[in-house]
Amino acid sequence: VRRLAQEEFAPRAAHWDETETFPAENLARLAEEGLRGILTPKEYGGAGLGAMEMAIVLEELAAACVATADAYHNAVTISQLPLVLHGTEEQKSKYLVPAATGMTFNSFALTEPGAGSDAGAITTRAEPCEGGWVLNGHKVFATLSGVASALFVAARTEKGISLFIVDADTPGLKIGPRARLMGQRGLDTGDVILENCFVPSENLLGQEGQGLRTCLQSINMARIGAGALSVGIARQALEQSVRYAKRRVAYGRPIAELQGIQFTLADAATEIDAARLLVYRAARLADAGKNYVKEAAMAKLFAATMVRRHTLSAIDLHGGHGYVRQVGVERLHRDAILFGLGGGTAAVMRLAIAQQVLDRS
Numbered sequence: 001v002r003r004l005a006q007e008e009f010a011p012r013a014a015h016w017d018e019t020e021t022f023p024a025e026n027l028a029r030l031a032e033e034g035l036r037g038i039l040t041p042k043e044y045g046g047a048g049l050g051a052m053e054m055a056i057v058l059e060e061l062a063a064a065c066v067a068t069a070d071a072y073h074n075a076v077t078i079s080q081l082p083l084v085l086h087g088t089e090e091q092k093s094k095y096l097v098p099a100a101t102g103m104t105f106n107s108f109a110l111t112e113p114g115a116g117s118d119a120g121a122i123t124t125r126a127e128p129c130e131g132g133w134v135l136n137g138h139k140v141f142a143t144l145s146g147v148a149s150a151l152f153v154a155a156r157t158e159k160g161i162s163l164f165i166v167d168a169d170t171p172g173l174k175i176g177p178r179a180r181l182m183g184q185r186g187l188d189t190g191d192v193i194l195e196n197c198f199v200p201s202e203n204l205l206g207q208e209g210q211g212l213r214t215c216l217q218s219i220n221m222a223r224i225g226a227g228a229l230s231v232g233i234a235r236q237a238l239e240q241s242v243r244y245a246k247r248r249v250a251y252g253r254p255i256a257e258l259q260g261i262q263f264t265l266a267d268a269a270t271e272i273d274a275a276r277l278l279v280y281r282a283a284r285l286a287d288a289g290k291n292y293v294k295e296a297a298m299a300k301l302f303a304a305t306m307v308r309r310h311t312l313s314a315i316d317l318h319g320g321h322g323y324v325r326q327v328g329v330e331r332l333h334r335d336a337i338l339f340g341l342g343g344g345t346a347a348v349m350r351l352a353i354a355q356q357v358l359d360r361s
């Protein structure tokens with residue numbers, strides 16, 4: 001994976017940012033390598049691997065090309081896990097196998113204009129009708145929605161919040177506009193409007209009223225992934241900083257010889273390792289089938305804060321050149337900021353950790 005990422009993906013990492021395009025060809029390459037269904041069991045076309053392997057792959061991809069890494073992250077977690085966990089055999093063969101083998105993407109549409117952290121406040125409704133349901137509502141930030149062939153849509157029903165598989169070509173479903181993001185500009189994230197969309201009964205995903213639980217199970221795994229992506233981005237920033245510090249001469253010697261610069265590099269290296277270990281701990285617990293809610297939230301919280309700080313210190317280390325887009329470190333900082341927001345903000349991570357700390361003691 002490292003060779004593929006460094007040789008094939010790294011040279012074009014800036015391209016996806018500059019052109020705001022989705023790195024479809026890189027996702028196809030990852031499918032060729034058999035990695036598109038890394039968490040999905042082999043009998044459904046996946047690789048049948050675990051959270052640890054996912055974390056290792058994500059770090060390597062993010063250390064080379066963040067656009068590819070985060071698109072892949074969404075494609076292997078929230079695009080497949082709801083089906084792995086709760087899909088019927090028919091749903092798995094129709095929606096999971098094509099996603100795990102790299103032929104399609106599924107998008108995950110929970111957030112709404114009036115409901116983000118407070119996901120229980122969604123207003124999208126699913127009314128029962130003959131043979132199925134009729135969905136109405138407005139979703140925002142549905143990642144992969146522009147390239148997806150199906151969406152997992154959370155909607156309110158009699159029994160609470162339920163999850164529905166909605167085919168992208170369903171009459172009444174409108175995708176877009178795409179959000180113009182600060183960083184991670186290759187990510188295809190945008191609005192989804194549902195106007196009287198008919199969804200057949202067999203497309204209810206999991207039990208009615210259990211949708212939020214299913215969403216959170218998938219989001220928990222994505223928190224480990226976000227931690228691993230943060231580690232990869234910080235590693236890329238550190239590697240660039242080390243190269244620059246050895247090359248850049250001031251006062252007649254490389255700035256790498258200045259103690260102040262060395263302290264910056266030492267802090268980054270230490271905190272990257274600490275974040276990686278938190279990610280690995282959460283991944284090991286997940287793979288052992290244990291409760292990893294607290295550990296995943298800790299990994300994401302620590303790694304997301306760390307990567308914001310150390311991509312900024314990488315800009316400072318490059319001096320004025322760090323502010324130049326062609327140099328590439330400012331892009332890493334813009335990319336890094338997302339992990340304190342998407343998939344649960346830092347405040348929401350603290351809430352999840354505190355809840356577990358209080359409950360377990």
Ligand SMILES: Cc1cc2nc3c(=O)[nH]c(=O)nc-3n(C[C@H](O)[C@H](O)[C@H](O)COP(=O)(O)OP(=O)(O)OC[C@H]3O[C@@H](n4cnc5c(N)ncnc54)[C@H](O)[C@@H]3O)c2cc1C
Binds near residue numbers: 116345351
């Ligand atoms: C690039 C991108 C991709 C995304 N992809 C998806 C996706 O694929 N599917 C999807 O459904 N969603 C997606 N999201 C949505 C994302 O998960 C939400 O943006 C996030 O959960 C925060 O919700 P919000 O933006 O509504 O902020 P709000 O919930 O409105 O938060 C506003 C502020 O209040 C703070 N806050 C909230 N609750 C508390 C609290 N209890 N205590 C203290 N402070 C609090 C927050 O930390 C934040 O600072 C994506 C977002 C982005 C930016």
